[in-house]
Amino acid sequence: MAKTQPPRHPDQNFRDVERLFRRVHRDNMKPDGKASFLAFELPDMSVNREEFSTAEDARQGFRPEDWGVVSIRVRDMPPRESLPQINHSYRFRARHVPEVGNFAHSEVRVWRENGAVVLLITTRQTEDFLATDPDRDSPRTGPESLDPDFHMRWRKRLEWKCQPELRPSDEAA
């Protein structure tokens, strides 16, 4: 159930302290309740934003025995990843992308930067974006532009920063 009455349109303002909730299968959870970095994906990683939902919402409709929820604060999401010997770098940002029945749905998106050339990495085509999506007309490239050297490091940093919210078998609130 939504915590607050949602506005009609997506809200692209994310507070630094806002948590992003991600549902994680028990196979991808560590004993301490954190997610293994293998639970995180790029590009377009789905999360639910705290502004419009709770951790319990993220698990609604899924077996509590098998699913947990972790959170990442917006300020803890590594905003950029670069390596000294490589020209390009990657920039990350949360976007509010409501879905039918899940207004809180958001995505962590990634851009590849090489000097003045900035490309959104995504599997989407223009028509797959909401009309209000700020990235709808951005120059794009596919997931093949995502080097493992970068995405593995970034995902591992997420693992270290993420916090357990609901562990598998926890009683739903």
Place this chain on the structure above:
Amino acid sequence: MPRKKRSVLTDLIERASELGRLKKGWNSYSAPAPTSTAIGNAKTLLTLASHADIIPERIEPSAMGGVGVTFTAGSREVTVEFYNAGNAHALFSNSETEALDTMPVALSVEGYKSFLQQVRRYLYGQNATAQAP
């Protein structure tokens, strides 16, 4: 091969086979199902790791598409991610220092052996016979 080690290896290989039954979207989002190629590569590594006396801690599906095999010793961890496309990459991490390093893994017996030597050095230092407690 000692019975205990054989049992752990059998369990891990069985677990790898189970991952082959996952469907697209197994993570409740849009993760691709692990392919037989990714699982087969992981099984080869598991077998060679067992022969080299380096037992992985876990094998799990990857939301990126593929499977991951993780070796752990204290704060140090090495995870090799076998992708559905047929390639593999490893992440060396230390949760205490937050140091990270990556490398591609060559998918051949020699490539795996070389990788396992690096895993051993990273996790256990120069004590080549050391094993995780």
